[in-house]
Amino acid sequence: MPRILIVEDDRNTLSGLTEILEAESYEVKGVDSGQKALRLLERERFDILLTDLKMPEVDGMQLYEQSQVLAPEMRTIVMTAYSSVKDAVDAMKRGVYEYLTKPLNLDELFVILKKAVEDQSLRRENEELKDRLQVSYRFESIIGKSAAMQQVFKTIMKVAKSHATVLIRGESGTGKELVARAIHYNSPRASGPIVEISCAAFPETLLESELFGYEKGAFTGAEARKKGRFEIAHGGTIFLDEIGDVSANVQTKLLRVLQEKEINRLGSNESIKTDVRVITATNRDLELALANGMFREDLYYRLNVIPVFLPPLRERREDIPLLVDHFIKRYGKINHTPALGISPEALAFCESYNWPGNVRELENAIENAAVLGEGEEILPEHLPVTVSMRKAGADNFTKTNANDFFTASGESYREKMEAAEKLVLEEAIRRADGNKSEAAKQLGISLRTMRYKIQKYKL
Numbered sequence: 023m024p025r026i027l028i029v030e031d032d033r034n035t036l037s038g039l040t041e042i043l044e045a046e047s048y049e050v051k052g053v054d055s056g057q058k059a060l061r062l063l064e065r066e067r068f069d070i071l072l073t074d075l076k077m078p079e080v081d082g083m084q085l086y087e088q089s090q091v092l093a094p095e096m097r098t099i100v101m102t103a104y105s106s107v108k109d110a111v112d113a114m115k116r117g118v119y120e121y122l123t124k125p126l127n128l129d130e131l132f133v134i135l136k137k138a139v140e141d142q143s144l145r146r147e148n149e150e151l152k153d154r155l156q157v158s159y160r161f162e163s164i165i166g167k168s169a170a171m172q173q174v175f176k177t178i179m180k181v182a183k184s185h186a187t188v189l190i191r192g193e194s195g196t197g198k199e200l201v202a203r204a205i206h207y208n209s210p211r212a213s214g215p216i217v218e219i220s221c222a223a224f225p226e227t228l229l230e231s232e233l234f235g236y237e238k239g240a241f242t243g244a245e246a247r248k249k250g251r252f253e254i255a256h257g258g259t260i261f262l263d264e265i266g267d268v269s270a271n272v273q274t275k276l277l278r279v280l281q282e283k284e285i286n287r288l289g290s291n292e293s294i295k296t297d298v299r300v301i302t303a304t305n306r307d308l309e310l311a312l313a314n315g316m317f318r319e320d321l322y323y324r325l326n327v328i329p330v331f332l333p334p335l336r337e338r339r340e341d342i343p344l345l346v347d348h349f350i351k352r353y354g355k356i357n358h359t360p361a362l363g364i365s366p367e368a369l370a371f372c373e374s375y376n377w378p379g380n381v382r383e384l385e386n387a388i389e390n391a392a393v394l395g396e397g398e399e400i401l402p403e404h405l406p407v408t409v410s411m412r413k414a415g416a417d418n419f420t421k422t423n424a425n426d427f428f429t430a431s432g433e434s435y436r437e438k439m440e441a442a443e444k445l446v447l448e449e450a451i452r453r454a455d456g457n458k459s460e461a462a463k464q465l466g467i468s469l470r471t472m473r474y475k476i477q478k479y480k481l
Contacts (some may be wrong), residue, residue: 024139025066028052028086029059029073030101039126046132056080061290063092069142070118070135073241075102075109075121082290083113090117096147097138101126120247133245144254164197164204165348168338174201176331181328187280189265189325190303191320192332195380199263201330206259211299214258217251221272222264230272231288240289252285252296259299265325266306266317275316280324300325335377342373345381347412349388362392363399371402375409383466406464407450444479447472451481 026048030036033054040052051066053059057080059073071089075082086098096117100110112120119141120134164175181188182205190198199218206216224232226341231240237248251260262268268276279285280300284293302325311317335342350362364372368391377383386407395404449463454460462472475481 023047023048024070024135024142025049025051025068026070026135027059027062027068029054029056029071029077029082031055031074031077039193041412042409043135046135048135053476056082056283057087059085060092061090062080063089067093069094070138071096071098072135073098073100075100075113083109083116083118086116086118087115095142097142097353099134099138110134111398118191125243130245137246137248141249159436163202165344166338166341167344168333168341170333170338174332177328177330178205179208181205183210184328185210185299187299187325187327188301188330189328190301190330190332192303192305193334193380194305195382196332196334197381198305198332199261200299201332202259202261202263202303205301206261206299209259209260216259216261217255218261218263219251220263226269226272229268230275233272234275234285237287237289240287244289249286250285252279252298253294255296255298257297259301262300262302264304264306265302266304266308266311270318273321277318277321280321306448312332334360335380337467339373342384343369345384346372346388350392353389353392358465359392360398362395365399365401368400368402371405371409379466386463406466407461408465440479443475447475447479447481 026043028036028039028043028050030039030052031054036052036054040050043050051068053062056073056077059071071086071093071424073082073085077085080088082100082102086100089096089098098117100113100118101124102121103124111121119138122131122134146323164171166172166174178201188202188205190201192198202218204214205214219232221229231248231250233250233252235248235253236244236246238247262276281294282293283297284295286293308317308322308326309397312319312322335345346364350364354360354362372384372387379386387409388400390406391404392401395401447461450461450465451458455463458472458476459469462469465472467475
């Protein structure tokens with residue numbers, strides 16, 4: 023339960039607020055003076071400080087400033103009369119999270135408290151993640167001995183020491199987000215936050231508000247001010263994944279951020295300075311997008327200061343045994359199961375498969391095999407059907423009627439390929455005892471894709 027400390031010298035207001043917020047599932051403690059609040063903060067932790075601004079002896083601002091020494095992570099919300107709104111605005115400029123005018127609007131209070139708790143949760147998650155990733159994202163934790171990956175290592179080791187903007191290129195599943203985190207956690211900004219956002223996951227209007235934030239009343243539903251990802255990333259790094267999917271309008275605003283080092287929240291004309299390193303990634307052909315007028319040339323050159331190209335897994339097959347071993351150990355540890363091995367036949371299948379989903383697909387395949395497999399090692403039958411059938415199917419096909427298949431009249435290569443895909447899907451569903459979700463996992467495709475193919479082939 024989020025913990026709130028209420029400081030209010032009016033006993034009736036204090037009692038009423040305490041009762042109301044406890045009914046909203048907050049853990050609440052209330053005191054009637056700033057001195058009592060400071061003594062309490064010396065021995066207890068709170069998520070939010072909700073304090074009156076005008077109080078005798080220790081007022082709200084003095085309490086805020088002293089509380090920041092005791093609990094710098096705590097969010098402070100001040101309550102003030104209409105006549106003191108200017109003081110409240112000045113307080114926010116000094117770091118106070120938000121202010122409320124008396125008499126309080128409870129709906130507004132609930133919205134602001136919810137936002138403050140979400141911000142606290144995000145901060146804690148970021149701190150916990152940072153602690154874990156300091157180790158997880160050392161360069162030596164990125165698996166690869168191939169010449170292609172060694173070149174990647176050399177590049178990102180140099181890039182990490184700088185503040186330069188980085189554009190990471192590569193197919194889906196090659197590990198672009200992992201490289202972005204490695205650059206951040208090995209950079210001078212490692213003590214700051216890393217804020218990640220997938221640009222393709224948001225429609226244009228929502229993406230703009232996520233990146234730059236908004237003021238209360240900026241649009242319908244904007245019930246309280248919200249900081250954007252650029253503000254949250256101040257002093258650290260922002261990672262914009264799938265940058266090739268952003269609209270022309272957002273591209274223009276991103277260009278301004280890169281040029282001017284400042285943002286404007288939606289609904290505000292006030293510019294906010296930002297100190298953020300920008301790392302972007304895409305699996306799209308940006309040069310083609312430039313030629314088609316879908317991506318701004320000036321933004322492209324601002325983002326492409328240091329390009330990092332990640333090779334697909336099929337171009338670094340010598341890394342597959344290392345990755346397989348890494349994932350076997352990882353999921354054995356996660357699932358508290360004995361360490362497995364992998365049979366030579368299963369490993370040969372892994373090495374010969376093209377892995378269109380790259381490292382992510384390989385990881386999913388090994389996790390699935392480690393969880394569902396029996397015995398002391400992963401066998402070919404434990405691998406997804408697309409992997410285990412490929413070589414076996416090809417061998418069988420060569421020994422039987424390959425010539426008949428390719429010379430059969432009335433069928434194009436496309437029709438032949440669809441017929442083969444239908445057979446693979448049918449086999450996967452059969453092996454999964456009709457469980458479509460399990461068949462999709464075995465094939466290394468999403469359930470949505472599986473449903474589409476089932477409908478397409480009327481399975």
